[in-house]
Amino acid sequence: MNTYYLILKGMNKDFAISEFSTLWNLYLDETIELHQVQNVLYTFKSKHNISSEETFLSRLTFTNYLGLELFRGTSFDEFKSTLLNLDFSYLEGKTFGIEQKTFGQGEIIPSKELAHPIWDSLKNPKVNLKHPHTWFVNFQLPNSKDFIFTQGIYKNDKDYLERMPKLRPVAMPYTLKSDMARAACNLLNLKEESVVLDPFCGIGGILLEAYDLGFEVMGNDISFNDLELLRKNFKHYYPKAQYSLTCKDSSHPIFASNSIDGIVSDIPYGRSSRKLGIDLYKNFLENARNYLKPGSRMVIIYANFVEFKELALQYFKEVQEIDQYINKSMTRHILVLEKK
Numbered sequence: 001m002n003t004y005y006l007i008l009k010g011m012n013k014d015f016a017i018s019e020f021s022t023l024w025n026l027y028l029d030e031t032i033e034l035h036q037v038q039n040v041l042y043t044f045k046s047k048h049n050i051s052s053e054e055t056f057l058s059r060l061t062f063t064n065y066l067g068l069e070l071f072r073g074t075s076f077d078e079f080k081s082t083l084l085n086l087d088f089s090y091l092e093g094k095t096f097g098i099e100q101k102t103f104g105q106g107e108i109i110p111s112k113e114l115a116h117p118i119w120d121s122l123k124n125p126k127v128n129l130k131h132p133h134t135w136f137v138n139f140q141l142p143n144s145k146d147f148i149f150t151q152g153i154y155k156n157d158k159d160y161l162e163r164m165p166k167l168r169p170v171a172m173p174y175t176l177k178s179d180m181a182r183a184a185c186n187l188l189n190l191k192e193e194s195v196v197l198d199p200f201c202g203i204g205g206i207l208l209e210a211y212d213l214g215f216e217v218m219g220n221d222i223s224f225n226d227l228e229l230l231r232k233n234f235k236h237y238y239p240k241a242q243y244s245l246t247c248k249d250s251s252h253p254i255f256a257s258n259s260i261d262g263i264v265s266d267i268p269y270g271r272s273s274r275k276l277g278i279d280l281y282k283n284f285l286e287n288a289r290n291y292l293k294p295g296s297r298m299v300i301i302y303a304n305f306v307e308f309k310e311l312a313l314q315y316f317k318e319v320q321e322i323d324q325y326i327n328k329s330m331t332r333h334i335l336v337l338e339k340k
């Protein structure tokens with residue numbers, strides 16, 4: 001068994017846990033249970049020995065680091081002697097770097113001191129702290145001398161940040177941020193090339209991420225103008241992208257039965273038009289269930305003041321719901337549903 005460590009994005013821990021375990025299970029066919037070690041540091045055990053080449057790693061949004069435990073200990077002397085006994089000859093001719101993470105409270109050991117035992121064991125050591133070929137992270141736990149020494153497998157390059165609303169050619173106040181959109185797409189539990197639909201796609205906040213993740217994307221929106229703006233956004237990031245768009249009312253049937261692998265959307269709402277909203281949701285839910293293949297998922301993002309869940313559970317089975325505190329008057333829900 002291997003022991004892995006993750007650094008999750010602090011603001012979105014529940015979302016991060018679901019995203020990571022969904023992708024791990026999807027690509028490696030193994031259910032894992034994440035346990036909190038300290039703050040944003042989580043751990044899990046797995047029979048798999050994965051490398052940084054593993055394709056699903058590039059899909060992650062709310063995981064900042066994944067590393068494999070090389071050893072754990074309780075003092076710096078133990079750290080040095082264990083390191084001296086390990087074989088680091090595979091680093092010969094390649095660059096390496098060591099980082100120390102203390103969570104604000106542990107004893108800070110200078111990187112140079114941490115690197116010494118490895119440095120001394122190599123004929124021609126090369127350190128590169130910015131872009132090392134191999135990197136290690138030592139977690140120094142607060143209130144104790146305990147440490148966990150890990151070898152890095154994945155670091156998030158956060159390229160989805162380039163598609164944040166303020167950096168897109170066109171943004172609207174209702175558009176979704178790229179990190180939220182990407183993580184929501186990952187909860188669909190689908191591999192590349194699956195057919196993914198956003199029936200209220202607006203200017204494409206979700207579909208840009210779905211496309212980047214390798215899905216075949218389909219969008220629908222009642223507003224022709226929004227679809228034009230979506231095209232502008234796609235043209236900017238993916239000039240050669242192929243995707244299909246329809247401009248219809250999602251209360252009516254649009255797509256064929258069993259033709260879609262996953263639906264992901266942030267649904268329209270209006271505090272003042274509750275009745276309208278409920279009728280739209282009811283009709284949309286009936287249609288969505290029909291479009292989806294058996295066992296497929298639908299991920300819906302909605303605000304706490306929208307009456308959606310009770311209705312949705314008349315048509316779908318709940319997989320999970322993640323709550324995200326936005327401010328005093330708003331919590332966002334990410335509801336993962338499965339076709340019954």
Ligand SMILES: C[S@@+](CC[C@H](N)C(=O)[O-])C[C@H]1O[C@@H](n2cnc3c(N)ncnc32)[C@H](O)[C@@H]1O
Nearest residue numbers: 175176200201202203204205221222249250268
């Ligand atoms: C919350 S916004 C979606 C934003 C989108 N995720 C984005 O990033 O731009 C909801 C969208 O639903 C569309 N809409 C509202 N009523 C609709 C209906 N009955 N059928 C289809 N689309 C509708 C609106 O035009 C709006 O673009």
